[in-house]
Structures are given as structure tokens and as C-alpha cells.
Amino acid sequence: MGFLDNSTTTVDAILTLKGRELLSEGKGLGIVKFALSDEEIDYTLYDVTHPNGTDSYGSVIENMNLLEASPNRETFNSFLVKNSVAGKTLNVGQLSLSALVSEDPISIKPNTKNGQVEDYVFTISNTNIIRFEKTPLAKTKTAREVNLITQAISQSATATVRVVGVTSGLTAIISVQVNADAGSDTPPDGPQETLTVSPGGSGYGGG
Amino acid sequence: MSVFRIIQEDDVINDKSIVTSGLFQDGVSSITNFFTSSVQSGSTGDYSLDVFRYSPATNASASVQFGVAYGHYAGSGSKGGVGVVGERPSKAVHSQFNQLINPAQTTRFVFGSHTAEDIFVIAMNRARIREQMEPGGWELHLSGSNAGPGGTKIKLIDDSATNKGGNDARRNFSPEYNIVSGTLVGGRNVATQATDEGAAGTYGKFYPSIGVLVLNVHRLEQDLTDKSGGHFKSGSNADGGNNDAFVELLQNASYFSAKRQEEITSTHYFVRAKAGDFNATTNESYYTESVAGVKRIVPGLLNDPKTYITTVGMYNDSNELIAIAKLSKPIIKSKSREALIKVKLDF
Numbered sequence: 289m290g291f292l293d294n295s296t297t298t299v300d301a302i303l304t305l306k307g308r309e310l311l312s313e314g315k316g317l318g319i320v321k322f323a324l325s326d327e328e329i330d331y332t333l334y335d336v337t338h339p340n341g342t343d344s345y346g347s348v349i350e351n352m353n354l355l356e357a358s359p360n361r362e363t364f365n366s367f368l369v370k371n372s373v374a375g376k377t378l379n380v381g382q383l384s385l386s387a388l389v390s391e392d393p394i395s396i397k398p399n400t401k402n403g404q405v406e407d408y409v410f411t412i413s414n415t416n417i418i419r420f421e422k423t424p425l426a427k428t429k430t431a432r433e434v435n436l437i438t439q440a441i442s443q444s445a446t447a448t449v450r451v452v453g454v455t456s457g458l459t460a461i462i463s464v465q466v467n468a469d470a471g472s473d474t475p476p477d478g479p480q481e482t483l484t485v486s487p488g489g490s491g492y493g494g495g
Numbered sequence: 496m497s498v499f500r501i502i503q504e505d506d507v508i509n510d511k512s513i514v515t516s517g518l519f520q521d522g523v524s525s526i527t528n529f530f531t532s533s534v535q536s537g538s539t540g541d542y543s544l545d546v547f548r549y550s551p552a553t554n555a556s557a558s559v560q561f562g563v564a565y566g567h568y569a570g571s572g573s574k575g576g577v578g579v580v581g582e583r584p585s586k587a588v589h590s591q592f593n594q595l596i597n598p599a600q601t602t603r604f605v606f607g608s609h610t611a612e613d614i615f616v617i618a619m620n621r622a623r624i625r626e627q628m629e630p631g632g633w634e635l636h637l638s639g640s641n642a643g644p645g646g647t648k649i650k651l652i653d654d655s656a657t658n659k660g661g662n663d664a665r666r667n668f669s670p671e672y673n674i675v676s677g678t679l680v681g682g683r684n685v686a687t688q689a690t691d692e693g694a695a696g697t698y699g700k701f702y703p704s705i706g707v708l709v710l711n712v713h714r715l716e717q718d719l720t721d722k723s724g725g726h727f728k729s730g731s732n733a734d735g736g737n738n739d740a741f742v743e744l745l746q747n748a749s750y751f752s753a754k755r756q757e758e759i760t761s762t763h764y765f766v767r768a769k770a771g772d773f774n775a776t777t778n779e780s781y782y783t784e785s786v787a788g789v790k791r792i793v794p795g796l797l798n799d800p801k802t803y804i805t806t807v808g809m810y811n812d813s814n815e816l817i818a819i820a821k822l823s824k825p826i827i828k829s830k831s832r833e834a835l836i837k838v839k840l841d842f
Binding site for chain 1: 497498499500501502590592697762764765766770772773774775776778779780781782789790791792793794795796799800802803804805806807808809810811812813814815816818819820821822823824825826827828834835836837838839840841842
């Protein structure tokens with residue numbers, strides 16, 4: 289007779305830059321929800337021909353060592369969800385925008401093909417390069433669609449906008465390259481002004 | 496259903512714990528070598544001497560562990576005086592710590608029944624103590640030149656083991672403990688209680704919150720009798736070299752142990768992945784995609800879906816990622832398996 293395994297997996301969390309920023313401003317972290325991700329997993333490693341049988345199909349994946357957490361993250365590349373997204377795709381239009389100049393407008397209207405209508409979490413990697421039109425200091429916004437404005441920067445640079453379907457978890461990354469503005473002295477890699485968005489930021493035609 | 500799951504109120508547990516660790520460089524709790532810097536002693540050494548674990552002359556990583564300083568209420572043991580050229584560093588040091596620790600209108604430190612003219616101060620490096628020194632977690636040895644068998648070696652600790660809560664005298668910092676003879680070997684054993692000390696007073700006072708030990712010079716000299724004329728000089732308008740003399744006592748005895756103490760506030764979030772949930776993923780490698788753009792789950796996972804949890808993201812109400820927890824190995828998740836992950840967030 290053996291002992292039952294009553295262990296719980298315990299992991300240490302680190303604050304992201306956003307978490308540190310909130311803490312430094314004396315605001316509570318306000319953690320109210322979680323999401324699970326399977327980043328770093330390549331499911332093609334699941335080997336259904338493994339000679340040791342079904343229990344070993346996933347042994348390559350299950351024995352890998354994962355990377356440590358990095359604070360410089362705003363979202364994940366993939367999420368665990370309730371239902372398969374087979375047959376569903378996230379359409380955000382162009383995935384790469386280049387040679388934009390300052391104050392060019394960008395409109396992102398995602399659409400979840402074969403899925404239900406949903407809101408999306410839009411996350412800008414660098415607000416020195418592009419900003420939301422109506423909430424210029426926010427890095428994250430939850431809405432059905434957003435409008436962005438490119439910024440005047442002293443050197444040509446690229447930022448990304450990650451779009452995550454709130455229901456589907458489908459993720460798309462849009463790359464935005466903005467040319468240098470001769471009249472600007474704002475370096476794209478300088479400190480970014482940010483703002484915490486109040487809850488209930490979902491909306492239509494926002495930005 | 497959203498990719499986000501609400502954390503229930505009873506899935507969040509807050510607790511506070513005290514963490515202690517070695518105070519000295521490299522995280523050790525005791526050191527046996529004591530070095531000073533000729534650069535520092537040549538500039539501000541009249542006021543205080545920085546003490547290192549490694550020699551700063553030969554080891555670039557040597558960092559200051561603590562400082563020692565001699566203070567005299569009238570400025571004796573250092574050059575200068577009222578209306579006399581000289582900076583009177585011993586007066587400055589005494590006034591500095593008197594102002595810092597004692598209430599207003601106090602002019603001298605009182606150790607038991609002795610009102611002291613002069614003091615020695617050990618001030619721990621702030622970065623080394625972080626929050627505070629651990630009461631009952633330090634032991635300091637001092638010795639004159641004849642420290643061998645039969646020689647005098649003073650072993651000092653604080654009396655926090657018996658003096659719960661500290662002294663009740665009014666001070667600018669609390670708690671205040673007495674420095675007494677004793678050792679931490681085999682537990683906190685006080686050899687002589689502060690109340691049993693004689694006219695020379697107690698060995699000193701200890702202020703854990705600021706990492707400062709104030710020593711009664713008069714009491715030290717009573718034990719350290721091996722030097723003609725005493726170990727410390729308190730002549731008027733004359734440099735006594737007392738800081739160097741005190742470092743010699745440390746070097747002779749070769750032992751100082753101390754631990755620091757921090758209060759860690761932790762929040763534990765219990766993250767539950769129930770049997771029927773999280774059995775699918777948006778990970779592109781989970782699917783094959785035809786030329787026509789039709790996504791299908793890869794063979795082998797289609798009939799018996801399995802996913803792997805590698806990361807837990809903690810979000811606020813605005814869907815902003817606030818904290819990340821990474822697992823050391825992927826956890827398998829399927830319809831027949833639940834996962835309970837305790838995410839610990841320290842402040």
C-alpha cells in the first residue's frame with residue numbers, strides 16, 4: 289500500500305512591468321482573474337508512434353525544462369481554452385504595416401471567423417511609436433475594434449499590436465513600422481508614459 | 496466563455512512570514528576576517544572606519560559590512576575643541592548617535608547604572624540588513640592582544656531572549672535591547688544579565704530596526720585589561736586612534752555572526768483547472784491547416800484531447816497582465832485530469 293499523492297503544484301510568480309508600475313504608484317495590483325498558457329509547447333512533438341505506448345506519447349513534452357518568467361511581457365502567444373478553435377480563425381486584416389509616418393491613423397477591426405462575436409484585448413508594445421486614439425497613455429485596451437495613431441519619433445522603429453480574442457483566445461500580432469520624423473526628438477526606445485485603463489473598457493468603434 | 500477565469504474570493508490567501516538570512520557578504524551569517532580600506536581611513540577614518548569581509552586592496556568585490564565609530568560626549572580622543580582648531584570627530588559622532596537614538600534634552604548614553612562619557616558604535620551597512628538585524632541572531636567577539644588560552648575574550652549577544660519586547664526607557668527607536676555577555680552556541684545563553692552588571696554598567700544597547708550596536712567603552716575596558724593605559728584613548732585635543740584600536744579587537748577575536756530579518760508578505764492564489772476546462776488551446780502547433788485554410792487538431796490529440804500548462808498569467812479587471820508564474824515542467828491537462836496550481840506572489 290502506498291501513500292496517495294496530495295501535492296499541489298506551487299509556483300512563484302513575478303510581477304510584470306505593469307504590475308511593478310501599479311505597485312510603485314501605490315495602487316493595488318487588483319488581480320481578479322487568471323489565464324493559462326501553453327507557450328513553449330510544440331504539439332507536433334506528441335508522438336503517437338512511440339514504442340512504449342500511449343502513456344509515452346507526450347514524454348518529450350512532459351520532460352522538457354521550461355524557461356523562467358520574464359517581467360517584460362504583456363500577453364502570451366497562446367492560451368488554453370475550453371473549446372477547440374479548430375475551424376476558427378482570427379482575421380485582423382494586414383499583419384504588417386510599414387513606412388508609416390507620424391499621425392497616420394490605423395484602424396484594426398478584428399473578426400473571429402466561424403466563431404461568436406467577441407471583444408478583443410489589444411496590447412501595444414511601445415507607446416512611443418503608436419498609441420490608442422482616445423486613450424493615448426494606455427498600453428492595453430479591451431474593445432471590439434480600435435483606432436491607433438502613429439507617433440513622431442526620432443528614429444525609424446517597429447512596434448507590435450497583439451490582438452487576443454477574449455472568448456476564443458485566438459491571437460494575432462500586427463507589426464507596425466513607423467519612419468523617423470525629422471522634427472521629433474522622441475527616441476522610440478525611451479521611457480514610455482503609460483496609464484492604467486479603468487475596468488469596463490470594452491466598446492465599439494473606440495480607440 | 497472567456498480565456499480569463501475569475502479568481503474566487505476564497506481562492507486567495509494572504510499571509511506574512513519572517514525570513515532570516517546571513518547578513519554578511521555572500522550571504523554568510525558569520526565572518527572571521529576584518530579589513531579596513533586605506534583609502535577610506537585616510538579620508539573619513541577619524542569619524543568612522545568601514546569594515547570589510549575581504550581586503551578591498553586585493554579583492555574588487557569587497558563591500559562594506561559595517562562601520563565602527565568612537566564617540567565622546569566632550570570630544571576627547573580626537574583633535575579640536577571649542578575655539579580650538581580641529582574637527583572634533585568624536586564629539587560629532589557622539590552627538591550624531593545621541594540625537595538619533597536618545598530623546599531630546601539627553602546628553603549622554605546611560606548603560607545600567609553607568610552614565611557613559613564615551614561609546615563605540617557598530618552601524619551595519621543598510622543594504623546588508625535590508626529591513627533589520629535579527630534580535631537574538633548576532634554574536635560579537637572582542638579580544639585584547641592576549642586572546643589565547645587564558646586570555647580575555649568578550650562574547651556579546653543581546654538579551655532579547657529574556658528581555659521580551661525590549662527596554663521600556665523612552666528612545667527614538669524601539670525595541671532597545673541590552674548587550675550582554677553570552678553566546679548563541681547551544682541556544683541563546685546569557686552569561687550575565689544586564690541587571691546583574693556592576694557600577695561599570697552594561698556592555699551596551701542594541702537597536703535592531705536601524706542595525707546599530709552602541710557599546711559602553713567603560714565596560715569593555717574593564718574586561719580588556721591587557722593593554723597598559725587602556726585600549727582606548729580619551730585625551731583632550733589628541734587623536735586617540737580609537738577606531739583602529741576597536742578594529743584590532745575585532746581582528747584579535749575573529750568572530751562576528753549576525754542575521755538579518757525581513758517580513759515577507761505573500762499572496763497565494765489557488766488556480767484551478769477543472770476537468771472539463773482548458774482541454775483545448777489556441778497554440779498553432781495543435782492544429783494542421785489545409786491549403787484552403789481549414790484548421791484541424793493534429794492526429795493523436797483529436798479523439799483524446801490533451802493540453803499542457805506551462806504558464807499562469809494573473810490579470811486585473813482591465814485584462815492587463817500583472818504577474819506571471821512559470822512551471823518548471825509542463826503539466827498535462829485532459830478531460831480526466833484536473834490541475835491545482837498555487838501561485839505565490841511575494842512583496
